[in-house]
Amino acid sequence: MAKPISIEVWNPSGKYRVVSTKSMPGTRWIRLLTDNDCRLEICTEAKTILSVDDILALIGDRCDGVIGQLTEDWGEVLFSALKRAGGTAFSNMAVGYNNVDVEAANRNGIAVGNTPGVLTETTAELAASLSLAAARRIVEADQFMRAGLYDGWLPHLFVGNLLKGQTVGVIGAGRIGSAYARMMIEGFKMNLIYYDLYQATRLEKFVTGKQQCAHLLLIALCIPPAYGQFLKANGEQPVTWKRAATMEDVLREADVISLHPVLDKTTYHLINPERLAIMKKEAVLVNASRGPVIDEVALVEHLKANPMFRVGLDVFEDEPYMKPGLADMKNAVVVPHIASASKVYI
Ligand SMILES: NC(=O)c1ccc[n+]([C@@H]2O[C@H](COP(=O)([O-])OP(=O)(O)OC[C@H]3O[C@@H](n4cnc5c(N)ncnc54)[C@H](O)[C@@H]3O)[C@@H](O)[C@H]2O)c1
Ligand SMILES: O=C(O)[C@H](O)CO
Secondary structure (H helix, E strand, C coil), X not given: CCCCCCXXXXXXXXXXXXXXXXXXXXXXXXXXXXXXXXXXXXXXXXXXXXXXXXXXXXXXXXXXXXXXXXXXXXXXXXXXXXXXXXXXXXEECCCCCCCECHHHHXXXXXXXXXXXXXXXXXXXXXXXXXXXXXHCCHHHHHHHHHCCCXXXXXXXXXXXXXXXXXXXXXXXXXXXHHHHHHHHHHHHCCEEEEECCCCCHHHHHHHCXXXXXXXXXXHHHCCXXXXXXXXXXXXXXCCCEEECCCHHHHHHHCCEEEECCCCCCCCCCCECHHHHHHCCCCCEEEECCCHHHECHHHHHHHHHHCCCCEEEECCCCECCECCCCHHHCXXXXXXXXXXXXXXXXX
16 A cells, blocks of 8 residues: 655545645636535645656545646556546646556546647747757857856857758647747748648648648749748748658758657657658757657767757656766757746736
8 A cells, every 4th residue: 555645635625536646836726626616635745756656645545536747657557546436537737648548548437638739839939949049059158158168259159050041840730830830930931841640731821821732843833922922022032831741851851850749659769760860960850749759869879970960858758867978968958848837928
C-alpha cells in the first residue's frame, strides 16, 4: 500500500471527490469545482513528478474524478484504480495526451479530457523565440558577454542566419504549426513549405486565398499570395508557399524547420540520423512538440559533426533529462518545457 501524501482540501463537505495531482495557476478552476458540489483535494507534495504509487494513494477508495499532468503515466493501473474508486472522469492538463492510454481509459469507462487550443499562440511564440535565438546565436552571444570576452565590435562576431527570404518548414501544420507558420511568414517574410497528413486549408487560405500547388513550377504560375501581394505592392519580394508531398522535401528545402505534430507511433523518432543527414548543414531545427519526436542521441552526434547546424528545444526525449553531450553543445538552445508558461493580459 502506497504511503499517504500531503493534500490541501477545498469544500470539505462537497458531494463529489475530485483530486488534482498538482496545484494549478489561478482560482477559477477551484471555484468551478467547488460551486458544483465537489470536494477538491490538491496534492501539495514537493516532488515534481508523482509516481503511479503516489497517484494510487491520492485516488484512494473513493474518487469521482482526477485532474492530472503530462508528466504522469495514465495507463491501465491508474484507470482501473479510478474505476474501482467509483471514478468516471480524468482530465489531462495538457494539449498533448501521449501520456494517456486512451484505450485503457475506454476499457475502464473513464472519460478523458485534454486542453486543445488554449496553448496555440503561446507555444507558437516560444517556437518562434527558439527559431530566432538559434538562428541569431542569442544564447552563445549572451554567454560570451557575461564571461567578459567582448573586447570590441568585429565584422565576424557571432554571424548567424538572416531569416528574411529564407524558407520556413513546418512539420505538423495543425493549430500550433499553423500559428507558428503565420508568425514566421508575416514577421520575417519567410517562404513556407509544410508537411502534414492533412491539408492545412486555413493556413493556405490565410497565405494565399488559393488552393495548394503541388509542384514548384505550378507555384511559380500561381497568383501571388495575399500577403505576397501586399509585399509586392510595397516593392518587396512576395512570399511563396508549398504543401510538400513528403516530409523529406521539407527537410531538404527548409532553412528553419519547426516540429509540431502530435506524438504517436507515426511520429516517434521522426527526426532520425537519415533525416538529419538530408537537412541543410546550416539549418535550424526547433522542437516544441514532444521530445521523442527527435532521436536525441542522433541529434547530439549531428550537432557535434555540424557546428553550423542549430537547434532550439523546449522538449526532450527523457524529460527532465537531456541525452549525454547535449548540454555541452553551443549550437543548441535548450529551455525546460516552457512553451505554455506565459501570462495572458486581457
Ligand atoms: N511544448 C509545449 O509546452 C506544448 C504546448 C502545447 C502543445 N504541445 C504539443 O504540440 C502538439 C501539437 O499541438 P496542436 O494543438 O497543434 O495539435 P493539432 O492536433 O492541432 O496538430 C497536430 C498536427 O500534427 C499532424 N500530424 C499527426 N501525425 C503526423 C505525422 N505522422 N506527420 C506529420 N504530421 C502529423 C496532424 O495531422 C495535425 O495537423 C501537441 O500534441 C503537444 O504534444 C506542446
Ligand atoms: O501539451 C501541452 O499542453 C504542453 O506540453 C504542456 O504545457
